[in-house]
Amino acid sequence: MGLSTHVLDTMHGTPAAGMRVSFFATGTAGDRLIKRLTLNQDGRNPDGLLFSSEDLLVGSYKLVFDVAGYFRQRGVLLPEPAFLNLVSIDFGVADLNSHYHVPLLVSPWSYSTYRGS
Template identity: 60%
Template sequence: MRRSHTMGLSTHVLDTMHGTPAAGMAVTLYRLDATGHATPLRQLTLNADGRADGPLLAGAEVVAGRYRLVFAVADYFRARGVALPDPPFLEDVPLDFGIADVNAHYHVPLLASPWAYSTYRGS
């Protein structure tokens, strides 16, 4: 089966408190098995644009199944000098999602503040 050059997985995080990309936020990608056990695949720090420097998964790495992205939201806001309660309202934000079509591109953006987040399947 021929795969499209646009297939893969990417993410982008915007800091809605400051109105900027979430540069420096730590992100971990996991693959979930049928029992829900999470196996870490990749850890990264977002660049100045709030993106990974490359795809999170590409080529033969893209396998149909369940995945989890975990965004270190509280650590990011603490590093920005935001005074958070102890414990913070949001510490880590886990997003579970599925990849069904290995020939498609999956973009999982996050809009985050210390008190709220939202996501959607982007393009």
């Protein structure tokens, strides 16, 4: 099963191709960077899963999406500072037999997420 993400740009009605994402394990000792990636043309990790079920552990994690950088790259004029710069989603993994999908729907002014399938 494992962990995956998918980002949709609701301003343009497209996947957020080219958005930069950082993935962290979080805990009492602080955040530990696991990987950085740039989303492919479908708004997904080009390598497939962020973490396979064999590598994923029960614990707390964080995905950080570079929203302002993405929209500026698309030519959107944003105020300085941008309303949304980095969007962080903190989530927990409790069941290693389940798939965890963390989608993000985003514009320069709003975002939403949920536990996908």
